[in-house]
Amino acid sequence: MTRRIMPGLLALFLLIAGSASAQTVRPPENAGAVRPEAADPATTGRIERQRYDNHADFWRQVREGDRGSQASPTAGRGMMIQSAGEGWRNLRNGPYVRWSGYLLLGVLGLLALFFALRGRIRVVSGYSGYELRRFRFAERFTHWLTATSFVVLALTGLNLVFGRALLIPLIGKEAFAAFAAWGKVAHDYVSFAFMLGVVLMFLLWVRQNIPNRHDFLWLVRAGGFLGGGHAPAKKFNAGQKLLFWAVILFGVSVSLSGVQLLYPYKFAFFEGTFAFLNHLPGVDLPTALSPINEQQLANLWHGIIAVLFTAVIFGHIYIGSVGMEGGFSAMGSGRVDLNWAREHHDLWVEDLQKVEAQPR
Ligand code: HEM
Structure with missing residues (x-):
């Protein structure tokens, strides 16, 4: 259940953002919905062009989700144009790209400012010459x-968002096309290493990351x-x-x-999450999402979380x-100087008092 809930929880926010953003085309209310009657042989058929006086009326009806027929057995059959796609595209290529750029540049700017004002956080009492083991091999691995x-996922993912604008002027279209194609393959496969890493990290460190009274x-x-x-x-520390x-969560x-993007139409995490959230008072989210709506939400959600995640990791890489x-x-070596440890993790050092600090 949790697996179905996690991405969708945040998707509520996405829906609100999506509806608030100005879009050039407003899809009709029923545009994204699966229309089961489309599969009904009695009603499925060619769009009757003669019903319309002119081409504009004809295409407007098609755009608004009028039924047609097609040989493909995939979901959403019979719908020639799924107008919700335009809303998704506008959001993806407009506000999403713009705000992602502002956020990432803003965080980099703040870190540079912090460094300029505060400088490096020093070991105030100087190095002691004694070291403690902080992380064992399994943790460092x-x-x-x-x-x-x-890092591979962030670079190849951000390339999909900003690559065309930033790289084509620098390396040209052909080199960019090759890079983007290989980047996509790397993104798909490296994701499994990342998922494994997150699971192992959780297992290794969850106990030490439970909040305690010192955190406040x-x-x-x-x-x-x-x-x-x-x-x-x-x-x-807190x-x-x-960060952990x-x-x-991210x-x-x-x-x-x-995973929903990697295996299209196999999962419907948002529908399940929305159905769960509808149990909350005052919440009334759509639960009849078409498979294509699911993919669009997964795409936007994946991008938003990835950019927020990257912004957080910028801060972590800076401090690390x-x-x-x-x-x-x-x-690196897994060891830290005793004075560093006392200045930043004094209670941990006390816990380790049984372990003898070894000369460097
Ligand atoms: C690529 C550059 C990175 C550097 C230089 C770096 C450096 C470090 C260092 C030095 C520590 C130990 C801090 C301590 O002793 O207290 C640490 C811990 C940690 N790192 Fe990274 N890290 C990097 C990337 C990442 C990424 C990409 C993630 C997650 C996606 C991550 C997650 C963590 C976590 C959860 C911890 C334990 C909590 C903490 O110490 O903040 N790190 N990292």
């Missing part, structure tokens, strides 16, 4: 499996990074826990909507590399 596959203080003091006093933390749960949502002195080695 899982992290880098997830991270490298995420950590958030109030912004981790102590802005001069608000020391913020005690165990192995993962910021890291937020974002990775799990990871599951982007994966399920991705240039943003914090002494932090990268935790995922």
